[in-house]
Amino acid sequence: MTETIVITSGKGGVGKTTTSASLATGLARRGHKTAVIDFDVGLRNLDLIMGCERRVVYDFVNVIQNEATLKQALIRDKRYDNLYVLAASQTRDKEALTQDGVERVLDELAKDSFDYVVCDSPAGIEKGAHLAMYFADRAVVVVNPEVSSVRDSDRILGLLSSKTRRAEKGEGPGPQHLLLTRYNPVRVEAGEMMSVHDVEEILGIPILGVIPESEQVLAASNSGVPVIHDAESIAGQAYADAVGRLLGDDLPMRFLEAPKKGFFKRMFGT
Amino acid sequence: MSLLDFLRPRPKNTANIARERLRIIVAQERATRDGPDYLPLLRNELLEVIRKYVHVDTDAVQINLERSSDGEVLELSVALPEVKAATGT
Numbered sequence: 395m396t397e398t399i400v401i402t403s404g405k406g407g408v409g410k411t412t413t414s415a416s417l418a419t420g421l422a423r424r425g426h427k428t429a430v431i432d433f434d435v436g437l438r439n440l441d442l443i444m445g446c447e448r449r450v451v452y453d454f455v456n457v458i459q460n461e462a463t464l465k466q467a468l469i470r471d472k473r474y475d476n477l478y479v480l481a482a483s484q485t486r487d488k489e490a491l492t493q494d495g496v497e498r499v500l501d502e503l504a505k506d507s508f509d510y511v512v513c514d515s516p517a518g519i520e521k522g523a524h525l526a527m528y529f530a531d532r533a534v535v536v537v538n539p540e541v542s543s544v545r546d547s548d549r550i551l552g553l554l555s556s557k558t559r560r561a562e563k564g565e566g567p568g569p570q571h572l573l574l575t576r577y578n579p580v581r582v583e584a585g586e587m588m589s590v591h592d593v594e595e596i597l598g599i600p601i602l603g604v605i606p607e608s609e610q611v612l613a614a615s616n617s618g619v620p621v622i623h624d625a626e627s628i629a630g631q632a633y634a635d636a637v638g639r640l641l642g643d644d645l646p647m648r649f650l651e652a653p654k655k656g657f658f659k660r661m662f663g664t
Numbered sequence: 665m666s667l668l669d670f671l672r673p674r675p676k677n678t679a680n681i682a683r684e685r686l687r688i689i690v691a692q693e694r695a696t697r698d699g700p701d702y703l704p705l706l707r708n709e710l711l712e713v714i715r716k717y718v719h720v721d722t723d724a725v726q727i728n729l730e731r732s733s734d735g736e737v738l739e740l741s742v743a744l745p746e747v748k749a750a751t752g753t
Contacts, residue, residue, distance in 0.1 A: 541682050548690045552697045585677035592683045596690055 396504040398511045399640075400530035402554075404546030406517030408538045409575040412611060413633075414514035415443040416622035417534070420637030422477035423622075426509035429468065431499075432482035433526035434516035435491050441481045445472065445618025455483035458495030464502050473623070488521055496525050519553060528558050532569040534602060534640075538576045539588040547572070548597055571602035573636060578607045579652040590650060603636030605629050606649040692726075699729040710740070718744055 401414040411432075418430035431454060432440035441447040446469045452462035457480075464480075471477035480499075483490060503511050515526035527533065533554050537547045555567040574590055581587040590604050605611075610627030614620060622637070624630040628649050635645050696703045707727050714720055720743065728739040 541686055544686050545689060545693075548693065552694070582679065585679050588679045588682050592679065596683065596686050 396500075396508050396511060397531050398500060398513060398529055400513045400515055400527045400533050401536060402515040402523065402527055402533060402550055403517065403536040403543070404519065404523075404550040405538075405543045408536050408543050409605070409611075410517070410536050411440050411443050411514055412615065412621065413534065413536050413573055413575065413605075414440060414512050415620040416630075416633040417637055417640065418510070418512040419444075419471070419474065419477060419620045420622050420634055421510045421512070421640070422471065422474040424637060424641060425476070427476045427507060428510040428512065429478045429480060429503055429508050430512040430514060431480040432514050433491070433522045434482045434514065435488055435522055436482075436484065436486055437516065438482040438484050440514050441469075441479060442618060443615050444479050444620065446479055446481075447618070450481045453481045453483040454499070455485055455490040457499055458490065458492060464499060464506075491522060491525055493525060493528065497529060500529050519549070524553075524557060527554055530554075530558060530568065531560075532571070533567070534571050534573050535597075535599070536573050536575055537593060537597070539574060539582070539590075539593055544588070544593055544596055551597065551599065570599045571640075572597060572599055573602050573605065575605040576607045577604050577649075579650055583652050590647070601647070602639055603632055604647055604650060605632045605636075695728055699727075703727055703729065710742075714742060720745060 399417070401410050401417065403410050411434075414430055418428050422428045430440065430444070432438055433454075434440075435455060438450075438453070441450050449469050452467035454467070456462040457464050457467045468478040468480055471479065500511060513526040513530060516522040527550075535547050535550055535554075537543050551570060554570060555561055558567065560566065560568055572594065574593060577590065578587055582589045590601060594601050606628050608621075608627055608629035610624050611621050611629050614624060614627075614630075621627060621630045622633040625634075632649055635648060638645050696707075707725050711720070711722065711725050714725065724743045724745075726741045726743075728741075730737045730739060
């Protein structure tokens with residue numbers, strides 16, 4: 395049984411692609427055959443974050459338009475041989491992505507015994523975002539603890555419960571999870587940033603994970619290695635926890651507290 | 665809290681402000697979300713008409729669509745400003 399997971403947010407720049415790359419990598423690392431698909435037609439970026447940009451020959455739109463087979467277009471990950479990337483097309487024609495075409499690709503992945511298909515949604519609520527969520531069995535809504543991101547997430551939650559195949563069939567929305575990124579516990583404690591509880595309470599869906607703000611995220615995208623590979627970084631560890639929770643592990647949330655300051659720092663500040 | 669922090673003015677707790685603003689706007693948007701697309705437009709046009717006669721705030725008009733087994737009820741409430749004592753011109 396193939397499970398399709400959409401990574402979405404509404405707002406841009408909150409970490410959808412970073413999250414898609416790390417969750418897909420984590421699922422593969424746990425032994426599941428996984429494909430991660432970039433739905434951002436015209437603004438391909440997942441390939442860069444996954445570090446396979448120079449190996450893209452055929453893309454998602456090529457497959458949909460029968461210019462290439464799915465097998466030709468799937469890029470096998472360098473580290474895990476059960477992980478594949480399907481790049482977005484750089485065409486400017488947004489209409490290139492069709493509902494039938496997407497369905498065909500997802501069906502073919504299911505026949506090819508993939509366990510998970512991670513759909514990296516573009517920002518916004520236009521066609522690409524709609525198609526990324528349309529066939530999803532569950533959704534991960536990436537949100538920053540910031541007003542515009544939280545509001546957009548609520549809008550996306552509304553679309554997930556009405557504009558998906560599940561909703562149209564009357565099955566109700568599948569499981570929905572929040573993934574909080576760029577979380578800064580020091581600023582939360584200073585009252586400068588909403589807490590994980592604030593965001594959870596406003597949006598009313600459970601938290602899958604909290605990714606602390608970390609320099610390692612930029613370092614990872616600079617080098618094209620999903621941050622989950624960096625076992626030393628707190629962001630990498632937090633993503634590994636989130637993957638565990640997706641797979642049903644019961645793990646406590648980590649990195650929610652500001653690091654305790656020593657006596658000297660407490661007296662004289664940072 | 666460091667010793668030096670006591671000497672600086674305390675910044676406002678803006679996280680609480682964000683939370684309260686979001687609570688209100690999210691509740692408002694959810695209330696009209698499942699309704700027809702014209703509700704926000706209807707609300708704005710009503711607001712314009714009312715403003716020809718009375719000066720009201722933008723959030724003075726609240727629209728709520730309630731569904732029951734008998735049908736749908738469009739509930740409309742307009743908060744008028746308190747009448748101030750006339751001061752003359």
